[in-house]
Amino acid sequence: MKNEHSEGFFRPDGHLTEDGAALYVDALKLDRTGELPGTVLEHVKTCETCKAEVTGLFSLLADEVYAATGPHPFFDANPHPRRVTPPVLYRIAAVIVAAIGIGVLLYTLPHRPEVSQPGKSSVATRSAPDTVGQPTEQPAAPTKAAESRELMAARFTESPELEDLMKSSLRSAATDVQSPAIGARVSRGAVFRWTSSATPPYELVVLDNRDRVIRTYTTSADTLLLSDSMQAGLYYWKLLGEGNLLYVGKILMR
Amino acid sequence: MSGAARRYILHMEDHANDVDIALLKDDPSALILRHQVTIRIIVKRFIESGMFQASEFDDVVQHVNARLLEKLPRIRAQYNGLSLFRTYISSIIRHECLDLHASRESDIHTERLLADPPNPESANPDNRLLIEHDVKVFRAIIRQFHDEMPKLLVCLKLVYRIPIEPKDILAWWPGCPEPDRSAFLNAISEGGKSLPARERFALLRPIANGADNSHSSADSVRHWTDDRIHVILRLLNGSPPTSSHTPETLGILLEDFFTPFLLHRQYIPGETDNNDTA
Known part of the structure; x- marks a missing residue:
């Protein structure tokens, strides 16, 4: 049982902070409850609110394997400079x-x-020539390289129809898109953010430059995280709400 | 992601928590991406519990993503680095789901679930998984009673008529005189199990008072136990309720705790940390 470091685990109202509850769950997952700060153990023993917090979080993680997490920041902390x-x-x-x-x-x-x-x-x-044994770069066959360049270029060709749609949709004053900007270079993890007078849920549709639907997301929020990877290329995206097209934008996927 | 952060990650593949902390500092958006699986697992659990509909899965995931993006500055400021980041962010995700559920007041699904309680004896593989999950949660609840655990287990055994062994008494009261211990164990094994709860607790009274150095009545120990049974049931069922455990199903979990038949793990009196790989 550790009695130090317990001050960061309690809120002003005396209950466990999120860190405190998380540490308790770590201890349960790693079979190290005996190493929890005494104040945390004593509090949870008698506090049903904090028991509920710990149990609720543990319940979500009960079937998860806690392997390869590395040294635990609290239980494996060295009293001297940590590492x-x-x-x-x-x-x-x-x-x-x-x-x-x-x-x-x-x-x-x-x-x-x-x-x-x-x-x-x-x-x-x-x-x-005296660099024997060093790998030397072999130039690729010109035809293959050219084909590859052509294919790549094709993925970045603008779609006239979607370009027109995009320009017309920008006239809509009901929806304001904060990100990504038109033509922005994005990657997995890009954030789409907008404000709209339309009532949620919204549908965000990602299309390639040949007007084919690649992804469709539905969200009630006004923010969406692009959590999927996509091939490099030019993509368009449509935002729909209440059955209406609210916005059309384009992005360059890296 | 900066080159330094990427290099750092490559060298820290086995130290997931260090990677999380590096990303929290250098590339928080990448951190949220990294935890998409965690978000999906938690949302799926909430759907399984009936708090959201399966068709809402993507919507709830994106809602959580949006909220995490908003909260990133606060997370960076508040995370004190003493718990695993994975557990910490799970707590935040859980609260986001609970808040969303509360705002929607989708109690219909919960009611449906409560009307159809899981049957612990069912051979259905899905139910089997649910039972295993509940066994793990039950064990986690019991351990939160910390140094009350030995007393609680003896009292629960008494309530559920599970044989009490000398080591159970010694785990609660290491200095228990052998005559007292034998007297109680003999009385409880020789017809004591068929006695009503009140009389069984009367047999336990000398042990309870000796262990706790108190002068409590038998009823007081029984009420203490009943109170904890209700706490355990509330914790098992969750808030808002997502399970429908009763004193009877608690008895099954307790029997499994001592003689595992649902999961492999033996309770050893006196040990607070067992090798229960959760």
Whole structure:
């Protein structure tokens, strides 16, 4: 039972904070209730409100496996500085690698006078025939590359119909879209945000540049997180509410 | 996502919580994306409990996403990093679902669920999963009674006429004199089980007073136990209610607690943390 660190686990009204309830659930999941702060254990023992909070959260996570979570930030915390954070380790490693690299460079320089010859770039040196064993880049077959470029270009070609629709829909004053901007480059995780006088629920439809529906989302909120990945290309999106088209926008998927 | 954050993640694949914390700092939107599975699992649980309709799944998920995006600054400010972020965000997601449910007042689904209580003896695989889930929740509830747990378990055994063993008494009162222990165990095993609850608690009284260093009446210990049975039932059923456990189904869960037949795990008196891989 730990008696330190308990101050962050209670709200002003005396009940557990979300952190406190979460820590208790961690303890239940990891079989480490005995390591909870004494104040937390004693409070939950007698408080049905907090028992309900802990039980409700545990109930949602009861069937989840808590593997590969790494050291627990509370139960595995060292009383001394917790741990050297990876970025610091990386910096140390980088310094060591740089030192070795400089050493190797200094050692090899006298044997490779051509490197220091004026007019010879490092790129030229790298592609010189004496670099035996180094992987060399093979240029792709021109036809395949051209095909690939064409296919890629086709995915970014504008749709005249949807462009017209988009321009006309912008005249609608009832819906204001804050994000994404027209033609914005987005990726998975992009946030669509709007305000509209239309009554929810809204339907957000994502179409490719050939007017094919790729995704349809329904939401009562005025924000939507694009949680799916899509192939790179030009996409249009429609916002519908109360059966009406509220907005048409376009995005470039990276 | 910044290059530094990406490199950090690549090296921390086995430390999911560190990845969460790095993303919370550097790329909160990516953090929400990362927890889409958690959001979906929790929303699915609420649908299973009857609080939302299955057809509302995407809508509820997006509602939660929207609320999390709004709350990101607050989450960054308030998360103190002492619990696993996964558990912490689950708590926030849960509250968002509860708030949404409360605002919709969709009690119809709950009523339907209550009218059709799960049958613990059913062989239906879905019900089986529900039972296993309830067993885990019940065990988690019992453990929240902390140092009251040994007393509670003895009293629950007495109520549900489950054989009490010497180790149960010793877990509650390690210094219990052997004559007192034997006297009680003999009395309860020799016809004591058929006695009414009040008389069974009268047999327990000397042990209870010795263990708690008190002078309580038998009724007082019985009321203490009844009170906890009601608490356990309320916790099992949830608020708003999503299950319909009764004192009878609680008895089944309790029997399983001592002699597991629903899940593999043995209660060992005196141990507060068992190897119950939840």
